[in-house]
Amino acid sequence: MTIEVRGLTKHFGAFAALDHVSLDVPGGGLVALLGPSGSGKTTLLRILAGLERPDAGTARIDGVDLASQSARQRNVGLVFQHYALFRHLDVYENIAFALRVRRRPRAEVDARVRELLALIQLETFERRLPAQLSGGQRQRVALARALAARPRVLLLDEPFGALDAQVRAELRGWLRRLHDEIHLTTVFVTHDQDEAFEVADRVVVMNRGRVEQIGSPAEVFEQPANDFVMRFLGHVNVLDAELGDGRARIGEVTLAIGGHNGDTRGRVYIRPHDVELTRTPADGAVAAHVVRVTPLSGGLKVDLAVPAIGSRLRCDLDWKRGTALGLRDGDDVFLSLHRARVFATDHGAAS
Amino acid sequence: MGAPARGARMMETRGIAAPLAAAATDEPAWVRRIVIAVAIAFVGAFVLVPLAAVFAEAFKAGLAAYGRAITDPAALSAVKLTFLAAAIAVPLNVVFGIAASWAIARFRFPGRSILTALIDLPLAVSPVIAGMVFVLLFGKQGLIGPWLTGHGIQVIFALPGIVLATTFVTFPFVARELIPVMEAQGAEEEEAAIVLGATGWQTFLRITLPKIKWGLLFGVVLCTARAMGEFGAVSVVSGHIRGRTNTLPLHVEILYNEYEYQAAFAVASLLVVLALASLVARRIIGRRVEAT
Numbered sequence: 001m002t003i004e005v006r007g008l009t010k011h012f013g014a015f016a017a018l019d020h021v022s023l024d025v026p027g028g029g030l031v032a033l034l035g036p037s038g039s040g041k042t043t044l045l046r047i048l049a050g051l052e053r054p055d056a057g058t059a060r061i062d063g064v065d066l067a068s069q070s071a072r073q074r075n076v077g078l079v080f081q082h083y084a085l086f087r088h089l090d091v092y093e094n095i096a097f098a099l100r101v102r103r104r105p106r107a108e109v110d111a112r113v114r115e116l117l118a119l120i121q122l123e124t125f126e127r128r129l130p131a132q133l134s135g136g137q138r139q140r141v142a143l144a145r146a147l148a149a150r151p152r153v154l155l156l157d158e159p160f161g162a163l164d165a166q167v168r169a170e171l172r173g174w175l176r177r178l179h180d181e182i183h184l185t186t187v188f189v190t191h192d193q194d195e196a197f198e199v200a201d202r203v204v205v206m207n208r209g210r211v212e213q214i215g216s217p218a219e220v221f222e223q224p225a226n227d228f229v230m231r232f233l234g235h236v237n238v239l240d241a242e243l244g245d246g247r248a249r250i251g252e253v254t255l256a257i258g259g260h261n262g263d264t265r266g267r268v269y270i271r272p273h274d275v276e277l278t279r280t281p282a283d284g285a286v287a288a289h290v291v292r293v294t295p296l297s298g299g300l301k302v303d304l305a306v307p308a309i310g311s312r313l314r315c316d317l318d319w320k321r322g323t324a325l326g327l328r329d330g331d332d333v334f335l336s337l338h339r340a341r342v343f344a345t346d347h348g349a350a351s
Numbered sequence: 352m353g354a355p356a357r358g359a360r361m362m363e364t365r366g367i368a369a370p371l372a373a374a375a376t377d378e379p380a381w382v383r384r385i386v387i388a389v390a391i392a393f394v395g396a397f398v399l400v401p402l403a404a405v406f407a408e409a410f411k412a413g414l415a416a417y418g419r420a421i422t423d424p425a426a427l428s429a430v431k432l433t434f435l436a437a438a439i440a441v442p443l444n445v446v447f448g449i450a451a452s453w454a455i456a457r458f459r460f461p462g463r464s465i466l467t468a469l470i471d472l473p474l475a476v477s478p479v480i481a482g483m484v485f486v487l488l489f490g491k492q493g494l495i496g497p498w499l500t501g502h503g504i505q506v507i508f509a510l511p512g513i514v515l516a517t518t519f520v521t522f523p524f525v526a527r528e529l530i531p532v533m534e535a536q537g538a539e540e541e542e543a544a545i546v547l548g549a550t551g552w553q554t555f556l557r558i559t560l561p562k563i564k565w566g567l568l569f570g571v572v573l574c575t576a577r578a579m580g581e582f583g584a585v586s587v588v589s590g591h592i593r594g595r596t597n598t599l600p601l602h603v604e605i606l607y608n609e610y611e612y613q614a615a616f617a618v619a620s621l622l623v624v625l626a627l628a629s630l631v632a633r634r635i636i637g638r639r640v641e642a643t
Binding site for chain 2: 071072100146
């Protein structure tokens, strides 16, 4: 089942929740809508589910225009951010709901519910009410409930948003494995980059109701289409620069930049892991002063003062490199900058 | 090294917090005693004594007289009419209350705040005025009264008028109970039901109704109690025709005006029993409403 969205637009009063959004989800694909709050991700999901009507544009599932079908007829599985489980029904009846309203025979309902209870590993919890479950268990019940009537597509709104970090990590892996088993076309909304990258095949980066970039996790991370994507996906050093002749001048430092020919003032973006530190002066390196070294889970974060640039920079080192350098607060080091990026369309001032 | 020090600091904080909390809530014993005594004396003087007086007066001439008073044909007819009026008015207000609270809690529409305010109108307006409005509309000199009379329909001094007046004075009760319940619960579960393939009616029966049932029942109890006890509005439209258009409260008044004190209090004791039953029902249901 493919999803095809063309020029979808939705206003709430003067606020443009969606502004000509187009995207494709291939059959069996798992796509993440990634963006900050207010970027239109949830609105897009609600339009696909039939809970909102677009002002303009079309959405099709397998070529069928959704405008011709009510929410009820679409047979779309939707998992709400706060699950929206029926609080007065137990786990069994929550999962059975979609089949009960379709008046399916009792034996068929029972077989399907048991199959899903096994899938979410909550067989012994069928008589519990939602209030008697943990967050992660409710999440899985919501998913089973959405899957019960064998929906054509599955939509998940911030599926792990309300859970604590450890449960979230577990469920991510579980969702990915589940998708690999049942190959259901899936769209999920998240504001968490790690979550999008870990679970999805393709990532749609959204901002202010517009699609900024669509690509695989590696593509959007390695080749961000613009400064918004660059900033949103992880930390970045942003430096004011003079641009021209394929070069950027930042204070006393000159860097080669690929194929930019535009205005003379602009911004240069460098990821913290593209800042290289050495103890001895290397070719083209400039002096820097270590302000603070912070150990993080993946390595060291080093805050640097760089007089030649007239600015502070963040540098990320892996553990091995960090240990080899033996950095301490107040040390003097040398740094060189790699993979500096400049974007033709720069929202810069807006942030 | 750090952990014990932190533990000690927490102990200190707790040591300071405890006396502060005690000082804030513990009034001197004599203040407590006076406040409690005032409350009990007030309830005794204004509730228990009159309540006891009703039953004392009702049974003054013995059980037999009590039985005669409440099995008198006029009294029985008043009981029947009271229950009939409530049996029509309460379901009407259940339908209206669900519709109004659904509209107010779920939708944003022009006139929403006006509708919310108007629901309270019967509580603000004197019931006598409400009754007079219906006389103005449906009476012999009224706006649509003559047309109705021409078609053989009598509203004023008949059952329809009593039902109309009862419905009017009791319509806030169900809606007012349900609006906060529906607002607190939000629409997400209904949305989930629709996406899962339920029709509007299935969604209402399977999701909305179970969620609001205790609030609804609470509203129904309040509504019923008021419907059976209503005096002012019904008095204006009923015409006090003994055995035909007298409800229980009106019958009590007539007996009282005819100096039949014992009979008046005997019939009044029926109303008191109904009120006490609704009080017990409210206690029980109110706890369930809070739990949902």
